[in-house]
Amino acid sequence: MKKLISALLCVSGFSFASMIGVDALGQEQIAGGSAAMAGRGFAGNAKTGDIEGVSVVNPARQAFDTKVVLNLNFLLDVTTVSRSSSSFTTSTISMPSMNLSFPMGDFGTIGVSLWQHYASSIREDIHNEEEKWNAEIEYQSSIYELVPTYAIRLPFLRMVSLGASAHFVMGSFTRSLTLGPDNSEISKDDAWATSNAMVSDYVKGDWEIKNHSAYYTFAAQYRGRMASYFFSITTPYTLSNELLYDFRFSALDTLAPTRYTREIKVPAMLATGVNYRFNKRHNVMVDVAWRAWDRDVENVAGSWGMAEITKTQNDFNISLGYQRDGSDVFYDAYWDRIAYRAGFWFKNWYVEDVSEIGGSIGAGLPLGRKGMMLDLAIQGGARLADGDRNWSEGFFGIRLGLVGVGNWGKTRGQ
């Protein structure tokens, strides 16, 4: 199963655009990377509805759903990385998550999410004689989670639901620094020996959780007439990245690699949020998630004098969002059936001295009569970094979410 999913994810080209923390965990895709959430600044984990679907932060929410929701999310991201007069731009396309939720009436709602939680991706060739660059740099890291969720409304207190999810962590890491020779230290007569000798510092490994098969999120949700709240706690866990360090001349001509397992202690996450509904279809919402990192993240490094650790800081995310729900009456004007969204967020990264500020607008466009929807979000912002290593980044992204809604397993009467 793991292999199958790996293959699927490879085909869909998961990757993020930020260059911060590539040697550590990479960029975190918050709130499951859903296009609907992104449209309102990643706020609204407390917002309930018929078709809100899976929330990886608040698994209790889906208990209030009434329809089966299948949701696929895509992201096109353009990031400009800059420091003083130097800059460069990367662009990536990725698929941060796929979700399926399945309400079963009084038996609760089950769901599953495939979420790329962290990723780093670079693939560049740099050959520049003046600055003596002769290298091909590649990073492909992807930590993804298969998250089965279950939520149920309390039979005696119907406005409250409880939910839990298990996060099964998988993924792979590859780093390849393919380098040409620098013959400046050897005699000219000896240079022949290194012609065409590209050497790769190659590191490869898998991601998993140490000693456990999964980490867990537990949540409680209250749905009021106007205001809804949630609170969730996610257990801490230790990511284990078993790495093979190699020095190779080609894929078939390698040294015997040496093994090293780096361990990354990810702290518990507390999250809460509120959604306030007014005038029937207008919502404002605020979400906060917080993690206290007390240990640094060990880097892949392993050579060349690269930094051994990435220093961490307390990481938190504050989101503020607005959504005007679309009318669910088919005969209403099309513009009225669209859901409109807007939001802002501020995020302190797990990487020390890196923070992110962003804003977004979005829309949920109904497609035809068959319960299809297209979520569209446009986001932009900046990642601000201090220190010698990380550069500040400006980013702009377009997210697409394809939503299929169905009444599977339900009769007319329900």
Next chain:
Amino acid sequence: MKKLLLLPFVALFVSSCSFDMDDEGLSHWLSDQGMPSSYKVQTVTVSNLKPISAEVLQDSRPLNAITRGMFGAANGMSIDAVFDFSIDSAFTARMKKTDSVKSSLILRMVESLYKSKFLPLDFFPIEEELKLNVSWILSEKLSQKEWNKLEDINDSVWLHELESWKTKKKADTTISVSVGRNDSLVFDLPSALVSDIRKNAGYRRLQLRLSAPEASNIYRFYGPGVYFPRFHIEDLGGNGDYVTYNAYRSASLPKNREKCSDCLILHSGVFDSLVVEFPSKPIMKALSDFYGDEFPYTKGDSNDVRQAVVMAEITFFRDDSKGSSEFDFPIMLETGSYVDSVGVAVFRSENYKIDRPRINESGHPNMVFHNGDSLALQVTAGMRDLINRGGDERSFKMVMRLGSSVVLDKDSSATYRVVTEKDTIEYDNGGKIVVDQGDTLDVFFSEHDYARYDFTSIKNKPATLKLWLASKRGEE
């Protein structure tokens, strides 16, 4: 829905068109990440390296002479030739009345050698009185069915049987050999052979072996795959009747005739190998001195990936005076080393990397029978393995063999060169050839030289190892 699915691809297309990486910005960013821009090449020389052991492994397997075979003796080795015939003695039975029956073996000489333009000026004429020992095995009488099946015997089965050849009959004879260009070689066979065949009529298998350990040349002939070696019987007395049988298969059986058991003598043309074993300690010490790190590396699984060997070259002292060759061309050495493969030491051939400036100036460094007194062999794979897994205190074992003769000794082309202008090219052995634009010249001679070379000095004269290393160590 279809349009929707297309959207991501359109987006990808747009993104790939719109943005180009700025190399300068990226390289500055990579520098700030502490990423390497190239690997620094460093060289370490380990001199005074003495082998722990050196041993010659002789090759004595019968060689299948399906396309070409060898026969004769030269440079401390002899090669016997064996031919496999199926004969029916009806013909000889008919000749019972006459005594003047002659039999001979007719071999067609290999043209690519004997008509070659690259032979030394004094190579011809080849003339000698050859003391020939002829032995044969004539089978029991066979049924026609069995006789017909002789053709189906597998070559490899036959070659295996030849390793324990048991002569039934033999006879000695002396013949005069004279090989000119474009010749066949005819050996008149002793009368005892014909008598034996005449006495034993019927369908039979005849295996015929020729040996001439005292010969001074090795003759190359075509095997049955190209031109059948023929066994010819002729009635001299009667009306000149004759019959000719074609050999189904032929083989060459090399034999080492060196007398010195302590000497390290290699023969080319056969797969003789010289295995030399060096201790790892002096190599590890030199690396420790150079890097200031611990060698061998014994942490964790002991696999050392802190650096990799890009090139390793070991240089031996060389004295050509104790060797001898047929064609007077330099002979290139092939090298290999023993490397670890899942816990088992396996032989791995070394890829020879060309040092162009050096070759153009003084010729390939890995040749014998050539100017100079050193022999530099590349042992990159072996050294890479040794340093990578030196933690288990393994030694370094290398193998060398005499390989091909080199016609263009100062040419750095891999296998052939295309001539770009009219020229006269002089070979190392004194030959000359006029070439014109467009001509293609082989760097190597097409024939094996059955040469001998004495490497005994390897035991006493220390070698020098030079390593080119790529290190992952960062700037201190």
